[in-house]
Amino acid sequence: MTMIDGRTGLEKLGHQACWELLERGGVGRVAVSIDGSPQIFPVNYLAFDNAVYFRSAPGAKVRALVNDRRVAFEIDEIDTARRTGWSVQVTGRAEVVTDLGLLRELNARALMPWAPGVKPLWVRLSPVAVTGRRLPQPRR
């Protein structure tokens, strides 16, 4: 069954559809409040076993992620020319991964980090809510 939001006209994606899109991995965006103001930054990420993982350099972002622990993560794919697209958002709690077995698995699964700087930390985002929206195909 397709659920359409009556206010926005967007189709709601089910939980499984959201995770299938998340598990493709690639590039997403993380938002966290730093000193009360949201900040957005793009990350390479992995998603498996009901969690989202990304690397980050130690610094203000990671401190805010772990201290505030209320984090949003978003992926989307939008085709301006064809007016189609979808987005998936995960909100939840962030923590620095310290489990050695999991760190080994992450490093084995991961692409190289984007930035040439050292990024020794893996952050795990444990979802509290996962939501997705898709623009319905235009009628012909």
Added chain:
Amino acid sequence: MTMIDGRTGLEKLGHQACWELLERGGVGRVAVSIDGSPQIFPVNYLAFDNAVYFRSAPGAKVRALVNDRRVAFEIDEIDTARRTGWSVQVTGRAEVVTDLGLLRELNARALMPWAPGVKPLWVRLSPVAVTGRRLPQPRR
């Protein structure tokens, strides 16, 4: 002069380079705190005259944008295969556009909205800070 962040290895983009990228328009992401938790949503946007504009349906997002007024907006272009990319972030204050002349200009400049639902509000983001980062070209 190219500025490289010693910690992340990312090249910092100057103010003018950031605005040249912003003024291309297209799709960006907005982050705002709703009940203390950041939320990210993709938007079609326009940027001109030192401000960023996007449409939104009336609802919790717009209320949070305008009440909290501390909003982050981000655009990026990342090529996973070639390991290149950049991102620009604008943080600032949001307000609903009510000036009729400006509304006419926005509607004349704008693409059609993405979602088929009614989106009668234009939100103006007045920048407090604009920052950009670019991944340096890999050495050969």
